[in-house]
Amino acid sequence: MRRRRILRLLAVAGGLAVLPGHRAPGLPPHLRWRGSALGAESRIDLWLDDPALARQLILRCVAEIDRLERIFSLQRADSALAALNRDGQLRQPPAELVTVLQAAQRMAGLSGGAFDVTVQPLWRLYADHYADPAGDAAGPPPRALAAVGRLVGAEGVEVARNRVRLARPGMALTLNGIAQGFIADRVAELVRAAGEVSTFLDVGEVATVGHAPTGGGWLVQARAGGALLDLAGGLAVATSSPRSLSFDPAGRRSHLLEPATLAPTASTAEVTVVADSAMVADMASTAWCIRPGCLPADHRLPIRQLIGGPAAGTLLRS
Secondary structure, X not given: OEEOOOOOEEEEEOOEEOOOOOOOOOOOOEEEEEEEEOOEEEEEEEEOOOHXXXXXXXXXXXXXXXXXXXXXXXXXXXXXXXHHHHHOEEEOOOHHHHHHHHHHHHHHHHXXXXXXXXXXXXXXXXXXXXXXXXXXXXXXXXXXXXXXXOOOOHHHEEEEOOEEEEOOOOOOOOOOOOHHHHHHHHHHHHHHOOOOXXXXXXXXXXXXXXXXXXXXXXXXXXXXXXXXXXXXOOOEEEEEOOOOEEOOOOOOOEOOEEOOOOEEOOOOOOEEEEEOOHHHHHHHHHHHHHOOOOOOOOOOOOEEEEEOHHHOOEOOOO
């Protein structure tokens, strides 16, 4: 796998770039944490007059990230997701896993199947195929694709409060495209509970809390296209791109897979979504990136703006 880091967000607080250790006159003290969440480079920036409270908040947020990784991570053998993929079912699943899977099922229906967490076996097939030096550059053989294709389909996931079950042996889930957004929302909730704290979160997806430290709204600039987005009111933003990760060295086979064709998406559109929820922005940007136009304007999701591809600048909900 080859990752192309073409997506970067520059947080701007009322025109003031958020930089490590920066403190302009009149602004509250600034504390930054850097780490990772589900493999993504992450940061939490707090502006708070009480440094001790800021440190406590950072510790709480990091503990929550670690707790949620033990639920959602594909890489951790001890995660709830790993146990579900291994055993085909999970009794008494964590409430957070149930919430995420229910949201994923709803998005699968709204997007006509473009967003589908059951593509993990298909993803693994492509990753293994292109990791083999003798693999055909055109992709996996049709017979292998047909076999794995029988494991793909959101209808094969049974979700209840006391059990999650995968209907067919060999099915497996990936929560890429939803879990990082969920984590951003949960960390934002922790900060909000502490009161009015100016906070910028980037844990794979971006969420904000309160006003920017200058007192205005948060402005976030997407590097691609230079779009300047106003996150006033604690909005979140997510960006997806077919070009950000590829299976093949040439960068032609995107990591984003179209469930309908069992192939990497043919779309080249990079998509940014602004929403009330980072989880919704995460799912919507992924779905629209895989299949542009898959979400109708009346989808009743808390989406404020969608930018990218043929729908550049489309306002889905005011």
